[in-house]
Amino acid sequence: MDLSINFAGIKSPNPFWLASAPPTNSGYQIMKAFDAGWGGAVWKTLGVPVVNVSSRYGSVNYRNTRMAGFNNIELITDRPLADNLREIEEVKKYFPNHAVIASLMVETKEQWHAIIKDVQNAGADGIELNFGCPHGMCERGMGSAVGQEPEVLQTIVGWVMEAAKIPVITKLSPNISHITDPGLAAVKGGTDAISLINTIKSIVGIDLDTYAPYPVVDGKGSNGGYCGPAVKPIALQMLRELACDKEINKVPISGIGGIETWRDVVEFILLGATSVQVCTAAMHYGFGIVREMEAGLIQFMKDKGYTTIYDFAGKALPNVTEWKHLNLKHKVVANINPDKCVGCELCYIACDDGAHQAIGLTEGSRVPHIIEENCVGCNLCSLVCPVEGCITMQKRDDGTQHLTWDERTKANNIPVTFNDELAGGRHHWVPAPVDALKNKRKDMRR
């Protein structure tokens, strides 16, 4: 088995990279990370001088899970460029086969050319352009201010390519409606690769005493950048959009956003990423988490018979399609296994209040029953059920029929008027409005 990658010419012993962020702030941290098993690191963004505030992070805790979402108002590195360059050189001396990528953010063409020369001389294996930071730096016309203007982005990538002798990765901001716009601009500008996502503009909460958003800085706050497990679904979707675009997918993509476990890694690779970057998980648990990622990835590859990550990179992409190509003849209904049911009745209330009134309570038993005629196969009950494998969605069509909205449109067979006979929910039974006032639960009767 071979986990090594060649990402746009940047070689790395494995696809696990640390994203440009506090874990890559110094040579000390990066050497420690390489020693722990990480294959590459994108150095904390180097560039124009900045000053940071104290009180920099906020988080979203969900139930007993801390940092399900994480937010920061930190800027790029505040350490002197000379120190960083010296440390890059030292890290490369100790780890010549690991990937050290310099993340950069400056303003003028001259600055870009100068700093590129500096990091190349220091021995960096690649460059990442930070067009993502959605706080502070954008107020100064950099970061997401660039990421949100495809033309400006293309121009700057062009400047970079004039000077760069090592591979260039353009890191995109997710704070935009169509991720393919900056993606295409980066490719047109000549970038060698793309990485995404940077953080999402966010407010994670308000302090109920000071009325200021977290993190509170002397009674005030600012919007921050959101990351961590909560952003993974957004990152996956943006990755998939880029990976499906024939112009953009000529360059490799490094996936970032909420990666913490081997499963996350595999999902990003299945959607076309050929390197992954991690920030929040390393900030939460330290560099040791790479052990779980690596062991899990190897196990997955062994189980599936893959020898390199390229064997399955992008393998999920053909199965991500537009809604109009989904088979309308596919039919599933919920099924409750009474032997597994613990009688919480969450499925009942979810379906009755939140879906299609297709679950009934059973006299003398806490095990609810499915009313198949009403079940539209929405999956909700199977998602709320706390018992694994208790509610399963069972296939009811025989698999012989296939009809999509697209095919129906082409066949002139779609509903067009408001009360069209061809519309979907038309013959679906719903209770009469007044039925809502009968059968109240005992403790809700007043």
Add this chain to the structure above:
Amino acid sequence: MAEYKRPSSELEFEANFAQKKPLMNSTEAYYESSRCLFCYDAPCMNACPTHIDIPLFIKQIHTGNVEGAAKTIYDSNWMGNACAKVCPTGVLCEGACVYNNQHVKPIEIGRLQNYATLAAIKQNKKIAEPGVPNGKKVAIIGAGPAGLSAACELRTLGYMVDVFEAKAKPTGLTVYGVAPYKINNEEALQEEEYLQKQLGYNVFYNKPINTSEQLKEIESSYDAVFLGVGLGTTASLGIPGEDGSNVIGAVEFIEDLRMKHHTIKIPSRVVVIGGGNTAMDAASESARMGAEKVTLAYRRDKAGMGAYKFEYDLALSAGVTSLFNASPVEITAQGVKFIRTQEVNGKLENIAGSEFTLECDLVIKATGQAKMGSLLKQISGVQLDKSNRIVVNMETYQTGNPKYFAGGDAVNGGAEVVNGAYEGKMAAKGIDKWLKTGK
């Protein structure tokens, strides 16, 4: 009335000896694993004698990589499943879990470990493979935790391994000694079968090595020898009447119980003499076998007992009563004659004239195990300490005779399965180092 009804069938026996650490289902394992904080330099891991990477295997369970979790466990401990069930986790990993500092229930590490390893065993997952054969042969005496761990480790290092075992079954006291509510025979044996199949060492059963001729033969046919012989039969009390037909050693009693289950007959009144974990086990076991009155008699006070508190509590919860500061002086057909004791300036003294007799039908002596001195003294160069424990180099587990290595109870004087597992593995590394470097 006794707490437990006398078991008259295998089913009733199993009910009386219900598992203290039952197998988790996947939902419970998912929830429990989600609680683990993935501590840095985890205290649980440091408290495990084999240093299993506990946060890692728990995270692997949580992410659905159960096979990987098993691999992580076996990487450190070849008795991973047995340890999951029989380790005194409350004083090891779980006792060290940081949740204790918050007064929150610690992570159930033992049961999670059982969940992962048992899944691998049941599905016969390949978690280890023999190393490239290096042409060298090692003999192992004793198929207990120490011997088997050494065997597994040596196989991964490419050695040919033959294990000589006196008894008919492997795993030593795991199957012959540990209380049945911790692990049942099937579980104890299946792990061994699973690992032997993957690693391919040979075990010769009913093959005690006792004579100097046998030892000579082994010495001439193998490049190194590992001694994993454990301890011997129950030590003697040195009082009149202890050879009577109403007296049995705890180790022998438990072995009988483990092999014959409900078919052994326990009379109604039992006295167990001793204050260690084995005494607690024997008392609990007698009570669970339906004895009406089980008395734990110990010559010192409660605080002086060597047993873990949870083992004592377990005995009490099975209906056992205790008798402290009572030292046995004679065993008769009626029962045990004791004399009262007291502690004076840290020394235990008998109280003159305080003798009394506790009537009973069976006396179980839980007074420690004798050491294997007679066998060991036949091996030239192997040194024993004052209590007949084998003296080894604590890094390589090499004995005074360079060809012999040793580990487990025979070296530590009687500890836990997990210590045997660790020492056997370390000794295997010691053997490898010695055969490769001569040091």
